[in-house]
Amino acid sequence: MVQGNDKMADLKRDRAEPVDHDGALRRRATYASVAVAATLIVAKLTAYLFTESVSILSSLIDSSSDLLASLVTLLGVRVALRPPDRSHRYGHGKAESLAALAQAAFVTGSAVFLSYEAINRLINPQQIQEGLAGIAVMILSIFLTVGLVAYQRHVIRRTGSMAIGADSLHYSGDLFMNLAVIAALVITNATGVGSVDPIFALGIAAFLVFGATRIAKGSLDTLMDRELPHADRKRIRDIVMAHPATRDMHDLRTRNAGSIVFIELHLELDSHLTLAAAHDITDAVEAQLMEAFPQAEVLVHQEPYGLSDERLDTRIAEAGRLRRGL
Incomplete structure (x- = not known):
C-alpha cells in the first residue's frame, strides 16, 4: 500500500522537473522563430526593392505573416506555461491552440493578398530586375529556415507543443516556397517570360491556404475537446x-x-x-x-x-x- 503511494509521489515529482525544462525549450523556440522571421523580412524587402519580383514579394509577405504568427506563438506559449489558478483549474494549455488558430488566419490573409498581387501582375506584366540578388537572398532564407525547422522539430519531439508545431509547419512550407521562388527567378531570367513569376506566386498562395487549413483543423480539434486517437x-x-x-x-x-x-x-x-x-x-x-x-x-x-x-x-x-x- 505505502509503496504504491510512494510510486505515485515519485512519478509526480519526476514529471515536475521535465515540465520546467520543456517550458524553457518552448520559450527558446519562440525567440528563435521571431529572430529568424525578422532577419528574413529585412533581407527579402531589400531583394524585392532590387528585383520587383512578385515571387519575392510573396515570400516577403509570408515572412511578415510569419513574424506576426511567431509573436502570437510567443505570447500563446507564455500564457500556456502559466500554472493552474483559481479561474483556470485545468491550466492554460489551450492558449497554444488559440495561437495556432491565429496563425492560420494570418496565413490565409497573406495568401489572399498574394493572389491579388499575382493576378494584377499577370494582367500588367513587369520585367524582373537583378534576379541574381533575389536568388542569393532566397538561398540565405533556405539556410536560416532549415536551421529553425530542425530546432523546432527537436522541441516538438520533447514537448508536443501545438503552437510550435503550427509555427514549424509555416517554416516547413517556407522551404518549398523559397525553392519555388528561386525556380521562378531562374526560369524568368532564362526565358524572359514575365508570366512565370506570378504563376509561381499563385501556386505558393494555394500552398499557404492548404497549410492554414491543416493548422486550423488541429487547433479546432483541441479547442472542441476532440478525443485522443x-x-x-x-x-x-x-x-x-x-x-x-x-x-x-x-x-x-x-x-x-x-x-x-x-x-x-x-x-x-x-x-x-x-x-x-x-x-x-x-x-x-x-x-x-x-x-x-x-x-x-x-x-x-x-x-x-x-x-x-x-x-x-x-x-x-x-x-x-x-x-x-x-
Missing part, C-alpha cells in the same frame, strides 16, 4: 484492464490541452473492497497511465462492479443510433 484510447483501456483487481471500466473521456492530456474514466472494482484498498488500486492504475502518457492528468472514479447507473457510454451509443436512424 482510437489507438491511444485502446492503449488506455488495455493498461486499466491489465491490473488484476480491475473488473471493468466505462465512461472513458480524453482530451488534449496544448501539451497536456486529460484522461478521465470510471473504474469498476469488487464491492467488498475497503475504501483504502480501492484507493491503492486506483493509485496503481493512475501510475501506469502516467508512465504511458508522461504529460497526462489522470482522474479515476471508483465504482462497485455491476452497478446499474446512467452512463455517458450509453448516452453516446443511443445518440449514434438516433443519427443513423434519421
Whole structure:
C-alpha cells in the first residue's frame, strides 16, 4: 500500500522537473522563430526593392505573416506555461491552440493578398530586375529556415507543443516556397517570360491556404475537446484492464490541452473492497497511465462492479443510433 503511494509521489515529482525544462525549450523556440522571421523580412524587402519580383514579394509577405504568427506563438506559449489558478483549474494549455488558430488566419490573409498581387501582375506584366540578388537572398532564407525547422522539430519531439508545431509547419512550407521562388527567378531570367513569376506566386498562395487549413483543423480539434486517437484510447483501456483487481471500466473521456492530456474514466472494482484498498488500486492504475502518457492528468472514479447507473457510454451509443436512424 505505502509503496504504491510512494510510486505515485515519485512519478509526480519526476514529471515536475521535465515540465520546467520543456517550458524553457518552448520559450527558446519562440525567440528563435521571431529572430529568424525578422532577419528574413529585412533581407527579402531589400531583394524585392532590387528585383520587383512578385515571387519575392510573396515570400516577403509570408515572412511578415510569419513574424506576426511567431509573436502570437510567443505570447500563446507564455500564457500556456502559466500554472493552474483559481479561474483556470485545468491550466492554460489551450492558449497554444488559440495561437495556432491565429496563425492560420494570418496565413490565409497573406495568401489572399498574394493572389491579388499575382493576378494584377499577370494582367500588367513587369520585367524582373537583378534576379541574381533575389536568388542569393532566397538561398540565405533556405539556410536560416532549415536551421529553425530542425530546432523546432527537436522541441516538438520533447514537448508536443501545438503552437510550435503550427509555427514549424509555416517554416516547413517556407522551404518549398523559397525553392519555388528561386525556380521562378531562374526560369524568368532564362526565358524572359514575365508570366512565370506570378504563376509561381499563385501556386505558393494555394500552398499557404492548404497549410492554414491543416493548422486550423488541429487547433479546432483541441479547442472542441476532440478525443485522443482510437489507438491511444485502446492503449488506455488495455493498461486499466491489465491490473488484476480491475473488473471493468466505462465512461472513458480524453482530451488534449496544448501539451497536456486529460484522461478521465470510471473504474469498476469488487464491492467488498475497503475504501483504502480501492484507493491503492486506483493509485496503481493512475501510475501506469502516467508512465504511458508522461504529460497526462489522470482522474479515476471508483465504482462497485455491476452497478446499474446512467452512463455517458450509453448516452453516446443511443445518440449514434438516433443519427443513423434519421
